[in-house]
Amino acid sequence: MIRLALRMYHIPEDIQGMLDDYFSGFRVRFSNTTNWINIEVGIAIGCTISPILFVMAMEVILQAAEGSAGPANLGGGCSMPPLKAFMDDATIICSKEDETRWMLARLDTLMAWSRMKLKPKKSRSLSIRKGKIEEAVVSTVAERQISTISQESVKRHGRLYDSSMKDTRRGFKTVQFASEGLLAINKCGIQGKFKVWCLQFMLIPKLL
Secondary structure, three states, rough: HHHHHHHHHHHHHHHHHHHHHHHHOOOEEEOOOOOOOOOOOOEEEEOOHHHHHHHHHHHHHHHHOOOOOOOEEEOOEEEEOOOOEOOOOEEEEOOHHHHHHHHHHHHHHHHHOOOOOOOHHHEEEEOOEEEEEEOOOOOOOOOOOEEEEEEEOOOOOOHHHHOOOHHHHHHHHHHHHHHHHHHHHHHOOOOOOHHHHHHHHHHHHOOO
């Protein structure tokens, strides 16, 4: 998969050879109690090139799957690509139920081909018809049903999505979380300047 991505993005052959040599020597063992084991799955901690290669490989998969559906019609002459992703999180947006099923099936096939797996437990589905949530629509992936946000809410990029489709509850929870965080920072025994650091770099990023 990595070799395919490197060729698609026209990476020079000498760089490709260097990466082949680099990854062919990934081995690990636990103390002296086990034999050396080749690492074939996952991203090595501290490896700066692995996340970049992962994004490139995911982009190849997403481009191959995107042709399964046309742009999502948002009304008013506005449209949106049917597939959006950030690292290993992907969002499918389709105007038709059939297109959603085709996209899921295509992604499932491509993931299996690349020796990766989709996780239905971490996925959620939402179907809106005429401005109302349609509970009868069932989506499946990897031969397992995807829960709807009415059954299980989901948090993505700091925002909670549930069946209410409103941000009112989020406002109350944000205020509550901020109050609890400020109280915890105030009660800790560190110096004032370190409390400010906790506020700026620990609490505020979680509120955004």
